[in-house]
Amino acid sequence: MRSRRWMIGFLMISVLALAACGEKNAASGKESSTLRVGYGQLYGAPLADIARAEGFFEDENLEVEMISFTSGGLDALNSDKIDIALTFGTAGPLNYIAQGADFTFIGGHMEGGQPVVTKEENANKYKTLEDFKGKKIATVRLGTLDVIFKSALDDAGIDIQKDVDFVEVKSVADVLEAVQSGKVDVGLSNTGHLTKTEQIGLKPIFWSNDLSQNDLCCRVTVRGNISSDKAVAYKKFMKALIKAERVKLENPKKNLEASKPTFKQLPEERVNEIVNEKHLINSADPNKKEVVNTWGKMQDIGYIKDVDNIDLDDHFNLSMYEEAIDELIKENPNDDYYKKVLKRFNKQNVQS
Structure with a gap:
């Protein structure tokens, strides 16, 4: 009988100890x-x-x-x-x-890492934002660079509705294809496409980091x-x-x-x-x-x-x-x- 009481008491103490430990962990954020x-x-x-x-x-x-x-x-x-x-x-x-x-x-x-690209042979044509006037530009709407680039043009006094022609596409792959095929002059690309960009004869001419000091992605x-x-x-x-x-x-x-x-x-x-x-x-x-x-x-x-x-x-x-x-x-x-x-x-x- 004493042995049984001792065992019950031991189990109760163990349960209480575990509960206390759990409360301590919860209080310390270690759960x-x-x-x-x-x-x-x-x-x-x-x-x-x-x-x-x-x-x-x-x-x-x-x-x-x-x-x-x-x-x-x-x-x-x-x-x-x-x-x-x-x-x-x-x-x-x-x-x-x-x-x-x-x-x-x-x-x-x-943050950063988003390139504006064009054909390598045309890269020297783009020195300032003014050089984008009259150009066709492929973009993915609401992409990070889409907002940054359009905002940079707007800040420079360039009318993004009249002075440039934005062509919206579904993906960055579509952007690169549009530039390569000549459907557009410039494309707003994205992080991780530099190898493909260079392989198909395109080149970054601006980076989002150049257009905005803290270009958040x-x-x-x-x-x-x-x-x-x-x-x-x-x-x-x-x-x-x-x-x-x-x-x-x-x-x-x-x-x-x-x-x-x-x-x-x-x-x-x-x-x-x-x-x-x-x-x-x-x-x-x-x-x-x-x-x-x-x-x-x-x-x-x-x-x-x-x-x-x-x-x-x-x-x-x-x-x-x-x-x-x-x-x-x-x-x-x-x-x-x-x-x-x-x-x-x-x-x-x-x-x-």
Whole structure:
């Protein structure tokens, strides 16, 4: 009888201990979290790939399911089929917000790396934006470079409705074909197409980095009304991406190796071009100021209208990114890198 009572008591103590441990883990944010993360097949997901390969998600007890999309990634986010839309631009999510979608920006992923291309023999004809007057230009509507280029022309006093002739096509492959065949004079291309561009006799004449100092591409986008559990998971995700950004800066080869499984059918040289092109910047920073600037550009060129009732501030939640930086600084008090990340965050996101 004593043995039985002892066993019951031992089991009760064990259960209480496990429960207390679970409460402690929950309070510290160490409970296991799962996220479904969508990414564009064309761009991959460099920072997420590094985070996976380096064990940064595992460090945070975070399970991440990466889901590839050729199209429809933002529709999947809007319909709750994924938790995060990772590489679907900035203009795309802003266009959804303009149409009433409850999207929220929590971080960043890509900047730059978008080339304006023409036939190699015509490259010397384009020195300034004025040289595009009277030209036919192939573009994918609402692509990152589509908005940046049109906005740059508009800022230069060039009427994008009258002074140039934009030909909208469905894909970057169509852009390149249109330029090569002579159907248009110039094309607005994209990250990861440089090899094909050169193979068919085309050449970059401008990069998006030349046209805009902070030409944002992919933002980390989620649905609004974030639950406390999701907030913890998103903080972990951004923490892993911040660490991954450092790895890419310090060791591009690791970026290449981490990205190979995402682009299984492509040769190593092509993968390296997609994820390590020198004009492409991978930054986890939300860069709110430039997102707001892009929102204004889209209104200026007529892409979004009648949005006076939308307060864009309602579509940012930067607390998870801030918490991620704070944790990294506390965990690495003698490491100046994360202090620089915080300084960048304050410059690009905090109103001065």
